Amino acid sequence: xxxxxxxxxxxxxxxxxxxxxxxxxxxxxxxxxxxxxxxxxxxxxxxxxxxxxxxxxxxxxxxxxxxxxxxxxxxxxxxxxxxxxxxxxxxxxxxxxxxxxxxxxxxxxxxxxxxxxxxxxxxxxxxxxxxxxxxxxxxxxxxxxxxxxxxxxxxxxxxxxxxxxxxxxxxxxxxxxxxxxxxxxxxxxxxxxxxxxxxxxxxxxxxxxxxxxxxxxxxxxxxxxxxxxxxxxxxxxxxxxxxxxxxxxxxxxxxxxxxxxxxxxxxxxxxxxxxxxxxxxxxxxxxxxxxxxxx
Numbered sequence: 704x705x706x707x708x709x710x711x712x713x714x715x716x717x718x719x720x721x722x723x724x725x726x727x728x729x730x731x732x733x734x735x736x737x738x739x740x741x742x743x744x745x746x747x748x749x750x751x752x753x754x755x756x757x758x759x760x761x762x763x764x765x766x767x768x769x770x771x772x773x774x775x776x777x778x779x780x781x782x783x784x785x786x787x788x789x790x791x792x793x794x795x796x797x798x799x800x801x802x803x804x805x806x807x808x809x810x811x812x813x814x815x816x817x818x819x820x821x822x823x824x825x826x827x828x829x830x831x832x833x834x835x836x837x838x839x840x841x842x843x844x845x846x847x848x849x850x851x852x853x854x855x856x857x858x859x860x861x862x863x864x865x866x867x868x869x870x871x872x873x874x875x876x877x878x879x880x881x882x883x884x885x886x887x888x889x890x891x892x893x894x895x896x897x898x899x900x901x902x903x904x905x906x907x908x909x910x911x912x913x914x915x916x917x918x919x920x921x922x923x924x925x926x927x928x929x930x931x932x933x934x935x936x937x938x939x940x941x942x943x944x945x946x947x948x949x950x951x952x953x954x955x956x957x958x959x960x961x962x963x964x965x966x967x968x969x970x971x972x973x974x975x976x977x978x979x980x981x982x983x984x985x986x987x988x989x990x991x992x993x994x995x996x997x998x
Contacts, residue, residue: 725745738816783841785825786816821928916952919941920942
């Protein structure tokens with residue numbers, strides 16, 4: 704009897720796990736999107752026809768792929784993407800084609816579709832992204848012996864074939880948005896108070912490598928949406944000091960302060976937006992909204 708119960712439990716667990724693959728939902732505009740763990744079968748529908756189109760269009764560098772076949776099998780890969788994301792639609796099919804041509808065992812591949820809603824920004828239902836600094840999608844993380852050895856963020860620096868070969872050969876590989884990667888690591892090692900004391904030094908070092916104001920802005924929103932408010936405010940404020948001539952950085956900081964109902968600081972930042980971009984519609988609407996809430 705006990706054995707039967709165990710078998711029944713295992714069967715239910717297997718069915719439950721199977722049902723969690725390739726789940727779909729709708730975004731705020733009623734468009735179908737994948738959410739959570741997926742596999743290649745998820746894209747065999749007209750809603751995701753972009754996958755096969757971009758898969759077929761991508762021309763493989765066979766010479767480089769052949770160099771991947773022996774070594775790549777020693778790695779595991781996690782990929783995070785969004786079916787709502789243009790970069791994901793472009794890059795995920797290419798990535799799959801490279802793995803297919805390299806004969807990679809898909810048991811070593813975990814592919815997770817993330818959400819776009821503000822309350823679940825770039826997050827999956829089961830939280831597989833937690834602790835992995837998924838601030839841009841797609842993101843492809845490579846593991847060897849359960850340790851991260853490299854990642855490709857948003858798009859390859861050359862192409863997937865050569866970028867993957869660089870990673871698995873143990874050569875130095877610097878992903879896109881290295882400023883966010885470094886700041887994320889620093890936040891694990893130091894307190895925010897310690898980092899604030901090093902602001903000037905950070906600004907100088909980041910200025911050389913940043914891809915512009917949007918790099919930290921996106922990171923700030925990821926922190927804000929995941930309720931890491933203090934870290935989000937630090938990132939947004941650092942961004943305003945690095946880009947004091949950009950209205951969008953003050954708009955983001957104003958939104959962050961509004962989120963925690965610090966209306967005074969929020970208004971200050973929206974006023975700065977108007978100084979840089981007079982008659983900005985969003986800033987004007989937010990100022991009116993805040994003033995009504997303050998009454």
